[in-house]
Amino acid sequence: PTGDIKTDRANADFEWCIRSPALVREAGPGVFCPDDGFWNEQAVAPPTTLPEPPDPHHFRLGNHFEALVGAWAAIAPDVTPIARNVQVFAGKRTLGEFDLLLDRAGRAEHWELALKFYLAAGDPADPSRWFGPNTADRFDLKFSRMRDHQLTLSARPEAADVLGQLGVVNPAVAAMVKGRLFHPFTSFVDGNWRYPLEVNANYCRGWWIESARVVELSQLGEAFVWLPKSLWLAPIAASHHVQAMDLAGVRAHVSAPRAQPSEKFAVLDASGNETSRGFVVSPTWIERTKQQGNRDR
Numbered sequence: 001p002t003g004d005i006k007t008d009r010a011n012a013d014f015e016w017c018i019r020s021p022a023l024v025r026e027a028g029p030g031v032f033c034p035d036d037g038f039w040n041e042q043a044v045a046p047p048t049t050l051p052e053p054p055d056p057h058h059f060r061l062g063n064h065f066e067a068l069v070g071a072w073a074a075i076a077p078d079v080t081p082i083a084r085n086v087q088v089f090a091g092k093r094t095l096g097e098f099d100l101l102l103d104r105a106g107r108a109e110h111w112e113l114a115l116k117f118y119l120a121a122g123d124p125a126d127p128s129r130w131f132g133p134n135t136a137d138r139f140d141l142k143f144s145r146m147r148d149h150q151l152t153l154s155a156r157p158e159a160a161d162v163l164g165q166l167g168v169v170n171p172a173v174a175a176m177v178k179g180r181l182f183h184p185f186t187s188f189v190d191g192n193w194r195y196p197l198e199v200n201a202n203y204c205r206g207w208w209i210e211s212a213r214v215v216e217l218s219q220l221g222e223a224f225v226w227l228p229k230s231l232w233l234a235p236i237a238a239s240h241h242v243q244a245m246d247l248a249g250v251r252a253h254v255s256a257p258r259a260q261p262s263e264k265f266a267v268l269d270a271s272g273n274e275t276s277r278g279f280v281v282s283p284t285w286i287e288r289t290k291q292q293g294n295r296d297r
Contacts, residue, residue, distance in 0.1 A: 010050040012234035017068045025200040027175040028147045061229045065115040078105045096153040108171040116179035119208045121289035124194040133262040135288040185209040207278035221267040238272035261285035
């Protein structure tokens with residue numbers, strides 16, 4: 001720890017983006033998915049200056065993640081960044097965007113970046129039963145769009161001119177997907193972790209619980225901290241000096257008038273270090289996942 005909370009947190013987020021396990025293990029034929037071995041070999045210290053999260057009112061977690069990955073590409077051995085967030089148009093219509101173009105060991109690559117958090121509501125082996133904190137986001141829908149649309153962008157004729165202007169021809173394609181999967185509370189506690197075939201077995205995992213069952217969180221610990229999106233990446237460390245609350249505080253937070261249908265918390269040990277994290281969800285959230293299931297039938 002540096003003693004500077006902001007710096008410690010920025011460094012922790014950078015480390016998590018690079019060191020955490022990949023969320024998916026494959027994304028279609030010919031697509032490179034950097035695996036845990038790849039990330040473990042990335043012996044890079046955080047850069048001296050890291051992108052700071054923007055003002056909390058304008059904070060977009062995906063953008064922060066992309067900026068941190070961009071910071072990695074700028075200092076990683078054998079990697080030279082070419083460009084980030086390059087849009088491809090067909091007339092006035094946007095066809096897509098290259099998240100990151102880089103040269104790795106002499107070969108141009110298009111890296112599609114994704115940061116995802118999904119909760120299992122139903123059969124955990126079924127990708128369509130993993131929902132985002134906003135239930136409109138679903139694992140199967142995101143994965144299909146990434147595989148069939150975003151990762152094929154460089155093959156579109158409209159992309160050739162854009163890439164050519166950057167000196168890139170026929171780049172290799174990579175999918176860097178990070179994030180966490182959250183299991184129903186009882187499954188999490190029992191270690192009953194089932195997940196879709198596309199997921200890397202070493203993925204980061206957490207729990208989710210209905211607001212009516214919050215008292216059961218006492219099985220995990222006595223100190224908790226609410227996690228705004230700016231704290232969704234790295235685990236909480238004692239050096240981050242977060243404001244802890246007890247179980248009554250969690251209950252009050254999720255029953256407040258402005259509470260979201262899903263609210264995220266971490267469990268802390270006596271030293272203030274995180275031991276697990278997860279979501280407390282409302283009956284509304286659960287009902288929406290059931291409605292989606294009914295629509296799909």
